[in-house]
Amino acid sequence: MGRVGKQTIVFKNPPVISCAYSSVGPKEAAGPLSTYFDHSYEDELLGQDTWEKAESKLIENTIQGLLTRSGKNPTDIEFIFAGDLENQIVASTFGVSSFNIPYFGLYGACSTMGESLCLASMAIGGGMAQTVIAGTSSHYCAAEKQFRYPLEYAGQRTLTQQWTVTGSGYVLVTHGGKGPQVEAITPGKIVDLGISDTFNMGAAMAPAAIDTIVTHLEDTGRRPCDFDAIITGDLGNCGVDIAITLAHKLGYDLKGILNDCGKMIFDNEKQDTHSGGSGCGCSASVFTGYLYKQLLEGKLKRILLVPTGALMSPTSGFQGNTIPGIAHAVSIVMK
Amino acid sequence: MGRVGKQTIVFKNPPVISCAYSSVGPKEAAGPLSTYFDHSYEDELLGQDTWEKAESKLIENTIQGLLTRSGKNPTDIEFIFAGDLENQIVASTFGVSSFNIPYFGLYGACSTMGESLCLASMAIGGGMAQTVIAGTSSHYCAAEKQFRYPLEYAGQRTLTQQWTVTGSGYVLVTHGGKGPQVEAITPGKIVDLGISDTFNMGAAMAPAAIDTIVTHLEDTGRRPCDFDAIITGDLGNCGVDIAITLAHKLGYDLKGILNDCGKMIFDNEKQDTHSGGSGCGCSASVFTGYLYKQLLEGKLKRILLVPTGALMSPTSGFQGNTIPGIAHAVSIVMK
Structure with missing residues (x-):
């Protein structure tokens, strides 16, 4: 290690x-x-x-x-x-x-x-x-x-x-046992590009997600295609689009590789959830419910799970603060 | 380790x-x-x-x-x-x-x-x-x-x-370097004896403090006198008295050994602080300001620092919940 x-x-x-x-x-x-x-x-x-x-x-x-x-x-x-x-x-x-x-x-x-x-x-x-x-x-x-x-x-x-x-x-x-393994982690830094719209969390979190994903790729010498999927926590539809654009500017093509628990958990059109799901429970339930089982069954071999967070409070919003984002990457492999 | x-x-x-x-x-x-x-x-x-x-x-x-x-x-x-x-x-x-x-x-x-x-x-x-x-x-x-x-x-x-x-x-x-060493830690469990008075945090936290201290002593085979001081975070005057009584019932005499950052930081009589200091910053500033320097100078050789917390929110209080306590013990030695 x-x-x-x-x-x-x-x-x-x-x-x-x-x-x-x-x-x-x-x-x-x-x-x-x-x-x-x-x-x-x-x-x-x-x-x-x-x-x-x-x-x-x-x-x-x-x-x-x-x-x-x-x-x-x-x-x-x-x-x-x-x-x-x-x-x-x-x-x-x-x-x-x-x-x-x-x-x-x-x-x-x-x-x-x-x-x-x-x-x-x-x-x-x-x-x-x-x-x-x-x-x-x-x-x-x-x-x-x-x-x-x-x-x-x-x-x-x-x-x-x-x-x-x-x-x-x-x-x-x-320590030991059977199941998917955590081969590497990239704990994230706080990234704040000045977004202050509390009704657009995806925009606030996307820069943090890309910072952590790109750092993970650079640190490990991996490419996006080394993963079956890179899955953020809850950028939602708007945030995922922003994240793909940001990654493209840094020389990484995440189209077709990047998915998001917030996009996966609801049918936005039928369920009227607008930009998708969010909350701590979003990446938690999608990982433990869906992704974990895909790993167990070998349908996914290696994923980068990147739960994303918006670190504001109602008080900090009322006081005119921005919404800093953070994202932690966990590289999980099924051998 | x-x-x-x-x-x-x-x-x-x-x-x-x-x-x-x-x-x-x-x-x-x-x-x-x-x-x-x-x-x-x-x-x-x-x-x-x-x-x-x-x-x-x-x-x-x-x-x-x-x-x-x-x-x-x-x-x-x-x-x-x-x-x-x-x-x-x-x-x-x-x-x-x-x-x-x-x-x-x-x-x-x-x-x-x-x-x-x-x-x-x-x-x-x-x-x-x-x-x-x-x-x-x-x-x-x-x-x-x-x-x-x-x-x-x-x-x-x-x-x-x-x-x-x-x-x-x-x-x-x-890793390495000069200064006081963390020789052992005892992360605490949540302890809830049903206290619900948000104006008496010392009473809510004292059972957690004693649970962690006694567990640390039993786990390591140490006695209270093996420490120059056992110092809780912010039980305050009321909480320290309760803690000493609880420890006595479990067969441990902490009188003269147990002190508390909340008791140390203010002069309660002159400064009208009633039961003493509290807050995350209490044990943080007393440890980094006072205790750390005592350790550096060799005036204290071994302490058990036990910051204490009351895990409620205003909402949980309004909804009639109790105030669960927690305490984490850190054994620090200057060699």
């Missing part, structure tokens, strides 16, 4: 993503990836009395699903790396607390699946642990209420706007 | 805290540790137009102070581990962004200095990096506005209440 180039770690003993579990809400379950998700809920409240408690329940059930599928007990897990979009990431706090696992709370906005996968891989790759859990979540209703308008207000949505996914994905990362 | 006991990592090649830098506001600079802080500001706004931007400026200046003191450039730093109390940790986003360092955003409430030190030590100890930065901050005015009342409301403070520190502390953690 070791550092390669500017900011990439290549693992000598690649950590293994030996199990994955995904849970989504009703709208996600009605989308194109419907049959791939491990569990879906018809009731977006999951029987709780608030959206925030519903998100915690979603996390708890997803982690329990992962433990059951992998045959592990909470005492087998050394650390859990988790985060979400709610203020003070309380969805994760209340979602993970009953398992009594040493906990690292993360905030990387919608890039959190990438952040948790990077840190889990570093813990395993560096011999600091044998068995850890990483994951994240988001909930449409909790996020809308906190970041934009109360649902009851029924605000008009712009065409560049995305739909926060109600979903959660958690993975078991282990 | 390796895992010891239930949840402790002992480093074979201990990471070195080779530099530290602290910055505080005017109230902290008027307290008992006045002469130890590396920089203090008379203007709590730091020349900015909002409290939130002031906290970002405080972070930026603290990191710049650390880089200048250590003779490092931002390009020498492989990762930065940082977080704060603001929604979506935007203080850290805007505080670290200008340095262009790959960034892991953390949320551990007031335990964040412990969380960042644990993750930085794991990155270095596992050979994943050679030079990283870890740290955190808080700002009294930004925190009061967000978690309690606007300052202009001039709400009465209860006697169990603590005063959020305006302060920031960042450290350089390296």
Whole structure:
């Protein structure tokens, strides 16, 4: 293992993503990836009395699903790396607390699946642990209420706007075992090109995605065609177009290689989601639900997963700040 | 290096805290540790137009102070581990962004200095990096506005209440070099005994602090007297008393050994801070300002630093949730 180039770690003993579990809400379950998700809920409240408690329940059930599928007990897990979009990431706090696992709370906005996968891989790759859990979540209703308008207000949505996914994905990362391997990671820097339109997150995140993807390619000496797919988190339709244009200016042709979890999870025309899906739960549920299974079955051999995040808050927006972006790249191979 | 006991990592090649830098506001600079802080500001706004931007400026200046003191450039730093109390940790986003360092955003409430030190030590100890930065901050005015009342409301403070520190502390953690070494870490679990009084954080966090301290002692086979001091983050006067009582019930006498950054940073009687200091910046500035220098000078040989956090949000409080606590222990030795 070791550092390669500017900011990439290549693992000598690649950590293994030996199990994955995904849970989504009703709208996600009605989308194109419907049959791939491990569990879906018809009731977006999951029987709780608030959206925030519903998100915690979603996390708890997803982690329990992962433990059951992998045959592990909470005492087998050394650390859990988790985060979400709610203020003070309380969805994760209340979602993970009953398992009594040493906990690292993360905030990387919608890039959190990438952040948790990077840190889990570093813990395993560096011999600091044998068995850890990483994951994240988001909930449409909790996020809308906190970041934009109360649902009851029924605000008009712009065409560049995305739909926060109600979903959660958690993975078991282990030293050894069977499954897709994390061969390298490129943790991202904050990139801020001055976008301040909170209804166009794709534009805010695209420069960060390309910065991380190009750095990963340069650090490892790989070309885009060395991957079956390069998959960003939630740039959405608008953001993907911007990302492809930015990459082209830097001499990289990502057309036909770059896809995006936010584009994949909804049928934008039928489901009226405008620019696509977003939220921590978007890349988390698409990776654990769909991509992981494609890797397991050998339909995808090597992917670069690049969850993307917009690091603003409502307060920072009101105070006239820009929306800095970040993206973390995880190179995953099935051998 | 390796895992010891239930949840402790002992480093074979201990990471070195080779530099530290602290910055505080005017109230902290008027307290008992006045002469130890590396920089203090008379203007709590730091020349900015909002409290939130002031906290970002405080972070930026603290990191710049650390880089200048250590003779490092931002390009020498492989990762930065940082977080704060603001929604979506935007203080850290805007505080670290200008340095262009790959960034892991953390949320551990007031335990964040412990969380960042644990993750930085794991990155270095596992050979994943050679030079990283870890740290955190808080700002009294930004925190009061967000978690309690606007300052202009001039709400009465209860006697169990603590005063959020305006302060920031960042450290350089390296593979090799001179300085105090991180010999072991015990990342904490979430502990929730049902406290729901947001004006008594010490009571909410004390059970987590004792859970982590006792686990560390049991995992390593050490006794409290093996440390010159065991120092929690911000239990404050009320919380420390509860912690000592809880430890006593478990067979550990922490009297005379347990101290708390929240007790140390203010003169509660003269400065009217009631139960003491709190906030991520409390343990961060007391460690980097005071404890680090005591270690460097050999006045302290071995300490167990245990930053403590209360993992609630205003929303979770309004919805009737309890206040779960967490604490991460970092065993630091000067050889």
